[in-house]
Every structure is written in C-alpha cells, then in structure tokens.
Amino acid sequence: MTASGSAAAAEFARRRQSPVQQLQNHLHKRPWLSPLLLLFITFVAFFIATPLFLTAGAMGTLLQQTAIVAALAVGQTLVILTAGIDLSVGAIMILSMMVMASLAKDGGMPGLLALLIGIALATLAGLLNGLLVTRINLPPFIVTLGTLSIFTAIALLYSGGSSIQAEHLPRILNFLGEGFGIGAFRLTWGIVVVVLIYAVMAFVLSQTAWGRYVYAVGDDAESARLSGVPSKRILLAVYTVAGLIYGIAGWVLIGRAGSATPNAVPTANLDSITAVVIGGTSLFGGRGRLIGTLIGALIVQTFDFGLSLIGVNQQWRVLAIGVLIVVAVAVDQWIRKVKS
Template sequence: MAETSPGTAAAEFARRQHSPLQRIQHLLHGYPYLSPLVILVLSFIVFTVAKPQFASANALGITVQQTAIVAALAIGQTLVILTAGIDLSVGAIMVLSMMVMASLAKDGGMPGILALLIGVGLATGAGLLNGLLVTRLNLPPFIVTLGTLSIFTAIALLYSGGSSIQSSHLPDILNVLGKGFSVGGFRLTWGVVLVIVMYLVMGFVLSQTAWGRYVYAVGDDPESARLAGVPSRRVLLQVYAIAGLIYGIAAWVLIGRAGAATPNAVTDANLQSITAVVIGGTSLFGGRGRLVGTLIGALIVQVFARGLSQMGVDQQWRILATGVLVIIAVAIDQWIRKVKA
C-alpha cells in the first residue's frame, strides 16, 4: 500500500474542510475563464428563448464577424494587462495603421503587400514607442497610452484629412479578409479565421514557452522576477511591441470587415478591448489570465449587444449592462485573488 506523506495528508484534509463556496473560489482561481464561460452560455440561452432568431446560423455568423475586431485587439490588450499595465491607445494605433496602409495603396499608388507591411510595421513601432516610454522613462502605462491615444488619433486624422477610402479604391490583398465562406448558412470571413489563428498562436506562446512564463512572472511580481533572472524590462518592451503588431493585423481585418478605411472607425475600441479582457477573467493586477477567457469575454460583449438590440432595449441600457458586467468581473477577480490554500 502506498504511503501518504504528512504534508500531502494535511493538504487533503484542508481541502475537505473547504466550504462549497471556497471550493468554487479555488476552482475559479485555477481556471479564471470558467465564470465568463457560464455567463456566455446563460446569455445565449436567455436571448435565444426571448428571440429564437438570435440562434439562427445567419445571426450567429454575423455575431462572430462583429466580434473579430474587438477580439483581435483584445489579444494585445491581454498581453499588456498580464504585465499589470493597460493600453488605452489600441484603437488609435489600429486606425492609424489602417489609414496609412489604405492611403499608400489607394488606386494603385503602391503595391498592396508593401502598403500592408508598412502599415503593420508602423503599428509595431507605435507599440514599441509605448513600451520605451514605460520601460525607459518609468512612466505609468495608463498615462503613456492616454497620451499616445491622443497623439496617434490626431496623426491619423491629419494624415487622412478626415476622409474615408472605399474598398473599390484598394487592392484585393487589403480587402481579402472581408471575403469568406458559408457552412450551412453560417458565414465566416477570412478575417475571423485569421483572428482564430492569432489566438491559437499566442495561446501557445503564453502557455508553452519560456517567454510566456516570463510575461506572467513580470505581471505577478516584477521585482521577484528580476531577482530570479527574468529580463523584466526587455520582456515588457517586447510585450508592447508585439501588442502593436497585433493591432496592425487588426487594422487589416477591419478594412475587410468594414469595406473601407475610415479614421472614425470603432471609436470605443480601447474600452471594448479592456472590457473583453476583464470580463474574460484576466486580472487587472497582472499575472493571471488566459487568452481563451479573453475570447469568451469578447463574445460576451457582442452577444449582449446584439441580444439586447434584438429585444429592443435602448442603447443607454445596453451600455449600462456592459458597465455592470465589468464591475461584476472585477469584483469576482478581487474575490478570487483572496483564495487561501
């Protein structure tokens, strides 16, 4: 018969003494995406019962397509929040990148692939600038990205002259992500497919690589991570640069989704991305969260928006519902962080 060590026996005894609520707290601590998953399933059931057409293949396809932009931006936002930072410039970087790549390629002015690479490169540089200001000048991420939000927004408006560029003036490569395919009435665009691939790649990087572990370590306790040999500043700089790269790819997805490049696109992208990340179970205090939770959070935001809209709920009440969700998500996170062994 196998012997049980005193430490193991004590731990098992402690687990048995937990109340049902404490067991839920421990479960959510280990799997922070479970609570948003429950919310998503319940929301889907409620809206389907209230409006059966909500669950039709066509309606679900539209919901997924509309989720793609916020979901893409939320990947970069998740990386930043995992390091206990926040990025308010996500939408501004995306729009600036979009307008640059569209303006350069307009009416054959530049090969589409080159314009795309320049736009994505510009977004990466913008993210790198945020990272340099945070790591080299030791400025708070909130202040840095609040400032660059205004800077990048102004540059995008000045560069574009406030004018939109329709898809008919753009090369096929910039419009291709708006095209797609149907499966039994459920339509997916190549932009949605690309966003899913981004989640798979970054999910693997965060969970299966040393760099991913460094990101969590920097967010959990940067000083301890530094003492343990983690190059905290370099990792933080890389996080902001990679986030910028992701925002640039999101700009490409947005052109395909919107059928145009406009400087006034997705004006609340920064708030939506933060909402998706927080609702998805990633801690605003850093060091805890999963990309799968972020994807669920982005779906929740869109499911609530479409569901309440189909039920005829006013826009003001939809905004209120989203705000309540955010507060509940942060409250749950605070409660989970108090978990005791």
C-alpha cells in the same frame, strides 16, 4: 511519512472548506470557467428573448463583429498580464488602417507593400509605448493615455478625416472581408486570421520561456528581475508584439467594414479591456488565459448584438457593458482572496 502526512493534511483542509470556498479555489485555478458559464447563460437568455438569435445567419454576423474586439483583446491581454493597461489600442489600429489604405488608394502603391508598412507602423507605435514605459519609467496608464491622443490626431491629420471605400482599395486589403459559407452560416477570412492569432499566442504564452516570463513580470516584476528575468526587455517586447497585433486588427477591420474610416470602432479601447477583464485576466497582472479573453470578447459582442436584436437602444447597451465591467472586477477581487 512526511509526504504522506502533508497530503493527508491538505486533503483534510480541502474537506473543511465550504462549497463557496471550493468554488473560489476552482475559479482561481481556472479563471475562464466563470466567463464560460456567463456566455452560456447569455446565449440561453437571448434565445428565449428572440429565436432569431441562434439562427445561422445571426451567429455568422456575431462572429464577424466579434473578430475586431477579439483581435485587439489579444494585445490588451499581453499588456494586462504584465500589470499594465493599454488605452491606445483603438488609435493604433485606426492609424495603421488609414496609412495602409491611403498608400494603396487607387493603385498609389502595391497593396502588399502598403499592408506591410501599415502593420510595421503599428508595431513601431507599440514599441514607442514600450520604450516610454521601460526606459523613462512612466506608468502605462499615463503613457497610453497620451499616445491615444497622439495616434488619433496623426490618423486624422494624415487621412484628412475622410473615409476610403473598398472600391478604391486593392483586393489584398479587402480580402479578409471575403469568406466561405456553411449553409446559411458564413465565416470570413478575417475570423480565420483572428483564430490563428489566438492559437499562436496561446502556444507562446503556455509553452515558451517568454510566456512564462510575461506571467512572472506581471506577478511581481521585482522578484522576477532578482530571479534573472530580463523584466524591462520582456515589457518592451510585450508592447511591441501588442502593436503588431493591433496592425493586423486594422487589416481585419478594413475587410469587415468594407472601407477605411478614422471614426471606426469608437469603443475599441473599452471593449478590449472589458473582454480581457470579463475573460478572467486579473487587472493586477500575472493571472489569465487567452481562452478566457476570447470568451470575454464573445460575451461583450453577444450582449451588444442580442440587446440590439430585441430592440434595446444604444444607451442601455452601454449601461449593460458598464455593469459587466464592475461585476467582473468584483469577481476578480473575490477570486484573488482565495486561501491556500
């Protein structure tokens, strides 16, 4: 009788909610729904603006451009789920890319070994961020703001600020820029690698104890610690895994750009954070899904790609992304106020 009465009371409370409150509840349970709707509206709007937008060639180019931001956004999602933020994502990727390219340039080192060293260096960079956050208890914003400058400077000093073209690199470093076509629609192996990263990390977050601990630490680190969750070790692992993913993103970037340059993707940090926030992951931690992050990355690149197709200059495209960030954070704040 008690259980039946509780169910009836819950149903009565649900029926008393206004349509807006019901929408708020749905978005709280499924934070990826709102970015999915925004992505659909964006596609329709750009198709109306220019029929070239939905051609097979344009969609292939869009996916190739999205791959880099989407890869970085996976690591950024892990960090933001723990209520942190990583401003060094682009710097770690560039450092890893320049090291692996410089080591393998003109046959100086076997390509596979150079690739592994570059990815290992990115992993160590993520580990350093994690150690500073967990062992010295520095705020993630300050830590990664500092390492952003450190890793950027190291990359520039190591490479001498010069680019390395594809013809000077072994095939394994350029491999992810190769691909296969389905008619006029072309996919690269870099896109396939990024999809695999999403599949693996989505499984880890949703089906393993480690994934549940990540959400618990982000929701309330102190309560998680008191419940027996090793919060410090989870945070350290999150930053380390994020670094590993940034290193793989550096490999994808070589294939996409056809070269290794220290000035590649200057907006990587902003774009990765934007993708995560637009995708429904809360900046306050503990809530979000990788499917939302993937949709968010598509939205960021769709806006930039679509506006460039219709001739909008770079300044207005940056403005559009800024508006997206503000709106996404406002929606997140509204969703968090849901009443149970």
